[in-house]
Structures are given as C-alpha cells and as structure tokens.
Amino acid sequence: MMTAKLEEKKHYILKDFIEGSRLSIPIALGYFPVSFTFGLMAVRGGIPVWIVILISMTNLTSAGQFAGTNLIIAGAGLAEIAVTTFVINIRYMLMSLSLSQKLANGISSLKRWVMAFGVTDETFTVAAMQKRDITFPLMAGLELLPYVGWAAGTAAGAAVCTLLPETLQNSMGIALYSMFIALVIPAAKKxxxxxxxxxxxxxxxxxxxxxxxxxxxxxxxxxxxxxxxxxxxxxxxxxxxxxxxxxxxx
Structure with a gap:
C-alpha cells in the first residue's frame, strides 16, 4: 500500500515538473538572445568572461544585470550600484509575495527560497495565470530551462563578443520586451x-x-x-x- 502511494506521488511530481518545463520553453528560447546581448556588452566593457558568466548564474535579473553591469563598466561606486540594482529588482520581492498566495500547502522554507530565486517577470506571469495551486515541481520545471537558457546565452555572447556586427548586437536588446508582450497579450485577451x-x-x-x-x-x-x-x-x-x-x- 505504501509503495503504491509512493509511486503515485512520484508520478504527480514528475507530471508537474514536465508541465512546468513545457510552459517554460518559450521563455528559455527568448532569454537566450537577450542574455547573449548581455554577454557581448559585459565582455566588450572589459569584464572577464568568467565573471560575466558567474553574474548570470547568480543573478537572474535581466534589467538589473544590464544596469548594474553598465555601472560597473562606468566605474560607479559600490553604494550607487547597490541602490540602483535594489530599486530595479525589488519588484521580484513583490512578485514572490504575490505567488506565495498561490502555493500548495506543505512547501518548506528551503524550497520557497529556491523558487524565489528563479522568479522573473516572465516566469511570474506564467505561474500567476495558472488556475491551480503552484507546487514545487511545477515551479522548478518552470524556472530550470529559463535559468539554463539565460546562463548559456551569456556564455555564448561572452565567447563570441567580437564576431557580430554592432547593428545586430543592438537589435537583440528588444528581444526581452517582445517576449514579455507575447506572454501578456494572450492572457489579457482571455x-x-x-x-x-x-x-x-x-x-x-x-x-x-x-x-x-x-x-x-x-x-x-x-x-x-x-x-x-x-x-x-x-x-x-x-x-x-x-x-x-x-x-x-x-
């Protein structure tokens, strides 16, 4: 009896994770060119490749990363960088607070911290539109591929920063906004x-x-x-x- 319940639980965990991963595919694909641009910009500004990649692996913040990195390149002080990134990224706290009202019961504090790390404008939008309680496997699946896409795009951009023409580099800056519009418009219509x-x-x-x-x-x-x-x-x-x-x- 216990074995059957355990197998059923594993089934639902895997099902939620796969569902979250499926929903995250457009986000991950959209993140790649944006983070590619970030990698190009940061390395061209004089930041070592490994530091640029580390920034993306520890900060899934898009606008915050661009703003903070631009300040670093410009030689701004630590206080200015900290205040600017805090102001830009504080919205993620509001998003996490909002999503906490939709979480399923029994999710531990550690799992909540892991989920909060991966909250972005796009993952928040998709999660908030779900007409069900948000489980940890669902949110883990929703956040994993975008995280990989963001880090991989940064690494690729950092590696080939001198190969693309400047006009193409600049055009990639609108990718994040286009993706967000593509996420919001269908939900707003329904x-x-x-x-x-x-x-x-x-x-x-x-x-x-x-x-x-x-x-x-x-x-x-x-x-x-x-x-x-x-x-x-x-x-x-x-x-x-x-x-x-x-x-x-x-």
Missing part, C-alpha cells in the same frame, strides 16, 4: 482581471514617464509604483476566489 491589471500598470507607467512633473522619477521607481498600484487594485477588484471560479473571465 482574462478580464489580467487585462485590467496590465492596462492599469501601462497607464501608470506611461504617466510617470511622459508627464514633466514626474520627470525625476527613475525607471526603477516607475516599475515599483506601477506594480504596487496595479496589483493592489487587482487584488481589491478581483479577489482570488472570483478568479478561480471564473467570475473574472469574459
């Missing part, structure tokens, strides 16, 4: 809450960007303010119970 929250975040971010009165607000703070306000309104207007029972769908 779900009214997702559409409202995304639209609210875009409106707030645009207001902070283009109105002269907010010209002193940095890009990192725009992200934080937009995320907090949009997520708060989404939580107030569309409770989790309503979304799970289909009340928020078109």
């Amino acid at each position: 779900s009214r809450p997702a559409f409202m929250v995304a639209g609210c975040a875009i409106a707030i971010s645009s207001t902070l960007k283009w109105l002269p009165v907010f010209s002193t607000v940095s890009g990192g703070w725009r992200i934080i303010i937009s995320t907090v306000i949009a997520c708060t309104l989404g939580a107030l207007l569309f409770p989790p119970e309503e979304i799970r029972h289909g009340g928020g769908d078109e």
Whole structure:
C-alpha cells in the first residue's frame, strides 16, 4: 500500500515538473538572445568572461544585470550600484509575495527560497495565470530551462563578443520586451482581471514617464509604483476566489 502511494506521488511530481518545463520553453528560447546581448556588452566593457558568466548564474535579473553591469563598466561606486540594482529588482520581492498566495500547502522554507530565486517577470506571469495551486515541481520545471537558457546565452555572447556586427548586437536588446508582450497579450485577451491589471500598470507607467512633473522619477521607481498600484487594485477588484471560479473571465 505504501509503495503504491509512493509511486503515485512520484508520478504527480514528475507530471508537474514536465508541465512546468513545457510552459517554460518559450521563455528559455527568448532569454537566450537577450542574455547573449548581455554577454557581448559585459565582455566588450572589459569584464572577464568568467565573471560575466558567474553574474548570470547568480543573478537572474535581466534589467538589473544590464544596469548594474553598465555601472560597473562606468566605474560607479559600490553604494550607487547597490541602490540602483535594489530599486530595479525589488519588484521580484513583490512578485514572490504575490505567488506565495498561490502555493500548495506543505512547501518548506528551503524550497520557497529556491523558487524565489528563479522568479522573473516572465516566469511570474506564467505561474500567476495558472488556475491551480503552484507546487514545487511545477515551479522548478518552470524556472530550470529559463535559468539554463539565460546562463548559456551569456556564455555564448561572452565567447563570441567580437564576431557580430554592432547593428545586430543592438537589435537583440528588444528581444526581452517582445517576449514579455507575447506572454501578456494572450492572457489579457482571455482574462478580464489580467487585462485590467496590465492596462492599469501601462497607464501608470506611461504617466510617470511622459508627464514633466514626474520627470525625476527613475525607471526603477516607475516599475515599483506601477506594480504596487496595479496589483493592489487587482487584488481589491478581483479577489482570488472570483478568479478561480471564473467570475473574472469574459
């Protein structure tokens, strides 16, 4: 009896991991050219190849890595680098807090820390759209391939930094934004809450960007303010119970 239950448990663990891996394939493919660009930029800026690869293996932060590395190349002080990357990356804390409300029961603190390490804009979007509780195997599968894609892309970019023309290097910078749009638009078309929250975040971010009165607000703070306000309104207007029972769908 115990053997049968153990085998059944292993089956569900493997099933969740495979499902998460399947959902992560577009993210991993999209991360490769973006991190390739990061590897090119960092090595051309004078940072050793092994350090560039180590940065990507310990920091899955996209915009934070680009900003922090640019400051390193520019010779900025440690305090400026720390504050800038903290401001840009603090949104991952908000995303992790949001996902913690969807986690299945019984997930240990260690597993939560592992899951939090792999939370990015894209993995958060995919996980948040799941109409079920998030298990550790599902999240592990969702985060593993993007992590490998990010690290592998960085290594490849660092290795061939002098071979590609500058115009092609610059064009890769829009890959992350294109991928994020491709993730958000289908979900927003199917779900009214997702559409409202995304639209609210875009409106707030645009207001902070283009109105002269907010010209002193940095890009990192725009992200934080937009995320907090949009997520708060989404939580107030569309409770989790309503979304799970289909009340928020078109």
